[in-house]
Amino acid sequence: MRNADSLVCSLTRRDFLRTSAVAAAPGALPATATRNPAAVPMLHVTDLFRPHNDPDDHWDLACVYALAHAALFDLPCPIYWMPCFEERPGQDTWQVMEFGTFYRFLQSDILPHLLPHLKNFFAWMYQHGRSAKSDPPAGCDWLRYLLGPNDEALLARQGALPRNMWCTGGFLHATGQTVTREGRIVPLTGSGQDAVFAFEPIRVQCSDGGVTQWTPNPRAQDRFLFRVRDQENYASAMTIAMKSLLQSIP
Helix, strand or coil: CECCCCCECCCCHHHHHHHHHHCCCCCCCCHHHCCCCCCCCCCCCCCCCCCCCCHHHHHHHHHHHHHHHHHHCCCCCCEEECCCCCCCCCCCCCCCCCCCCCEEEEHHHCHHHCCHHHHHHHHHHHCCCCCCCCCCCCCCCHHHHHHCCCCHHHHHHHHCCEEEECCHHHHHHHCCEEEECCCCEEECCCCHHHECEEEEEEEEEECCCCCEEEEECCCCCCEEEEEECCCCCHHHHHHHHHHHHHHCCC
């Protein structure tokens, strides 16, 4: 590994993993590797003739992700933390919880109400860019697909399936918007207690092993945690908001 001055520096396994994952984070680099402010790319090489689930590979990647996660909370910028789940879900126990972004909706609650070309956009995504109506698959003919007739059978099949969601609240918050209990998308300012989610100020610490501990801190100005204010209405409100947002696309 060379820095900007073409000097070779020796790194321990731990330092290499930390450097590879979070080279831009303050305090993440060993002293010998801080001359180059640019991020250092990581090359993860697995053994060609070993099974894909080699425990060594999983350990390396786990270390990378844990160190990156830990260093993230040391960055000198505001952080809006959005856990997918408050607790690790079981196979059949995915549910809305207070400190998790997850919600789920039935796709038929939204798909039939969209404009034809938007329906085709989602149909194209469902097929990963492959048209069931063409031979060979129209891998690059996306515009013709968008402007063509709807594949009603495909949309009906997809409409009967649930869709898991996590990031909706973060995208809306980034634009200065939030969602009310009735599913209206409104500006953050003036939404008061009617919003179904909020980002609460916190104090947070994270170990190098990725174990995070946090406490409420009303005076915090750069660390925030996603919180569902109304667990009963969160999923329905976010679904209504998503539907109205997609319907507004011309």
